[in-house]
Amino acid sequence: MAQDKKYLTTSTGTPVSDNQNSQTAGAQGPTLIQDVHLLEKLAHFNRERVPERVVHAKGGGAYGTFEVTNDVSKYTKADFLSEVGKKTDMFIRFSTVAGELGSADTVRDPRGFAVKFYTNEGNYDLVGNNTPIFFIRDAIKFPDFIHTQKRNPRTHLKDPDAVWDFWSLSPESLHQVTYLMGDRGIPATWRHMNGYGSHTFRWTNDEGESVWVKYHFKTDQGIKNLTNDVADKMAGENPDYHIEDLYNAIEKGDYPSWTLYVQIMPEEDAKTYRFNPFDVTKTWSHKDYPLIEVGRMTLNKNPENYFAEVEQAAFSPGNFVPGISASPDKMLQGRLFSYADAHRYRIGANHTALPVNRPKVEVNNYQRDGYLRFDGNNGGAPNYEPNSLNGPKEVPEAKPASYEVNGFAEAVGYDDEDHYQQAGDLFRLMSDEEKDRLIETVVDFMNPVRQEVKERQVQNFYKCDPEYGRRVAEGLGVAVPEGVK
Structure with a gap:
């Protein structure tokens, strides 16, 4: 066959002779099981939808660049933040939280704001929301909270009674509830909302000195929101409005951008600050810890394939780089496990090797096999460590900074009960x-x-x-x- 024409093939590369008619026993006969192309098409179609995300199911994304605009190297040794002018490729996924894949974009709901930086020290994920706070502050309550946002197990309908029953019995939710029910509860577009890391994180510099940090992405387009009436109208007329808006803006060259700021808290302040600085239902006063500019994120490229690049995009707040690490925030601590575990279930143990999730740097480890291992599986290299075969070894200088812990091993809450x-x-x-x-x-x-x-x-x-x-x-x-x- 000539090679200058693109031929239709099976998944194993065999040319397909007829893609319009299935094989049958005569013109009027039943379909034959020997039609392997038909069976492959139907079997693959049955499996085209991976399980949707339990939360943040509906969303959209884009590629862009993050550029450092202010020197913060005295706070962190993270290489992608090391000098003014340094640029790093990134991918972002925006989403709603509670709805399913087919839900409307303009519902009253927090918006996910998940950023993946493809740094030369590996991928760094900052998985936040468009709110600086959250409804709960301990991950042990997260499954219960999300159950109230989903469908009633008996009626299969959304259940306001469950929502408010849970919130009324969880007064730590009041701050976020007030934010969500206010004007910023329904952003006009993803381009016109801020993003936040929400949690407290830790930055460490080259000298081993650490500070606590919070992230604030301020939209350069300005804040715009929808009223309830307009949002309801949009939900009926164009339920994919936010996805469409972002895609069209980038396609016509109207590239949205956000300026990243951080709040920096000295380590010692955490012991005496008037609110627990690791409680994600609280914010830090900007008077106490003013915003410090870090850089600008600009989105300039749409995905070529939604499923491959948005639906399979996998973020985890546990994906750190040297110079950035976790705090003892109880919600963050739970998310360090749950996000990556959800991806292993949803798209497989090898999800980090998918193109949208694959780091720009070489990956060297001893993890092998698993479903859909689609690379060379590290060939015949050793799959154990330590070894004397010149396999990859630890990098001691990448060790995260330590922090002091004390007390008894028991199930306890935060010592701050001021939820009001x-x-x-x-x-x-x-x-x-x-x-x-x-x-x-x-x-x-x-x-x-x-x-x-x-x-x-x-x-x-x-x-x-x-x-x-x-x-x-x-x-x-x-x-x-x-x-x-």
């Missing part, structure tokens, strides 16, 4: 118009729930701010119980 002040502060920062919209959204969302749940949540709002609680109570027709402090 920061949520109240956020409410008091709002304009009258913002407060009106917040109250309206909360009341509409809570109307279907049980009376006892309404009363319990009203008490929580009242503890944040009396006006907050009173106005929600009035909207729901609920009396604020006596004795609420």
